[in-house]
Amino acid sequence: MNTSWAGQLAGFLRILRDTGLTHLPGTQKTPLEDLLQEVESCTNCRLAKTVTNKVFGQGPIPSLVMLVGEGPGREEDMTGLPFVGRSGQLLDRILAAVELTRQDVYIGNVIKCRPPNNRNPLPDEMEHCMPFIRKQIDLVGPKFVVTMGAVAARSILGIQGALHSMRGKFYLVDGRYYMVTYHPAALLRNERYKRPAWEDWKMLRAAMNRYKADGTLPVADKINILI
Numbered sequence: 001m002n003t004s005w006a007g008q009l010a011g012f013l014r015i016l017r018d019t020g021l022t023h024l025p026g027t028q029k030t031p032l033e034d035l036l037q038e039v040e041s042c043t044n045c046r047l048a049k050t051v052t053n054k055v056f057g058q059g060p061i062p063s064l065v066m067l068v069g070e071g072p073g074r075e076e077d078m079t080g081l082p083f084v085g086r087s088g089q090l091l092d093r094i095l096a097a098v099e100l101t102r103q104d105v106y107i108g109n110v111i112k113c114r115p116p117n118n119r120n121p122l123p124d125e126m127e128h129c130m131p132f133i134r135k136q137i138d139l140v141g142p143k144f145v146v147t148m149g150a151v152a153a154r155s156i157l158g159i160q161g162a163l164h165s166m167r168g169k170f171y172l173v174d175g176r177y178y179m180v181t182y183h184p185a186a187l188l189r190n191e192r193y194k195r196p197a198w199e200d201w202k203m204l205r206a207a208m209n210r211y212k213a214d215g216t217l218p219v220a221d222k223i224n225i226l227i
């Protein structure tokens, strides 16, 4: 499965939906394809009325590392793909610096539809969309999850505070190791976030390499998410 799979499948499913079909006769959908179908047909919040393309996510299944951003921006809404445009280019450079590529990681968002004018998602929109990303994380099955930006960290991990106070460590939730870092768009806006962000990504690289070498997992704060 390559990284364009989800984008191509999303487009294909839109065509099927428009023709009244949900999958090809004689084929069985995977749980992730079922989830994609559910997202594509979701009208649970007001963002369904203004979205151009829902952005489900993209990457290999299973994946050792999953990245979770806040939600689609303008380019993502236009293409249906996660992290395109300037933020996506910066993300590609960050990944290369820690010896990863898009082919190695699964990328998704907390919110699947773009909020108008890139405003923050409203609490009820988050509440309606959160079950999708939680299920998606389970289906992708990463050992390491990187939340990018404060909105993603707070909603996924249920922790509060400024981003700088949440970063710099791993959180252990249901056997997965979560790390909080800045969203690439924040790095483009503010140079001073670049150094701490680089420390975060180096922390991930070291943890990943130790895990791959001998299965050692990082020290982490164990938290329970109440949902």
Ligand code: SF4
Residues within 6 Å of the ligand: 039, 042, 043, 044, 045, 046, 047, 048, 054, 111, 112, 113, 125, 128, 129
């Ligand atoms: S943002 Fe999520 S909950 Fe709202 S319509 Fe889109 S997929 Fe459904």
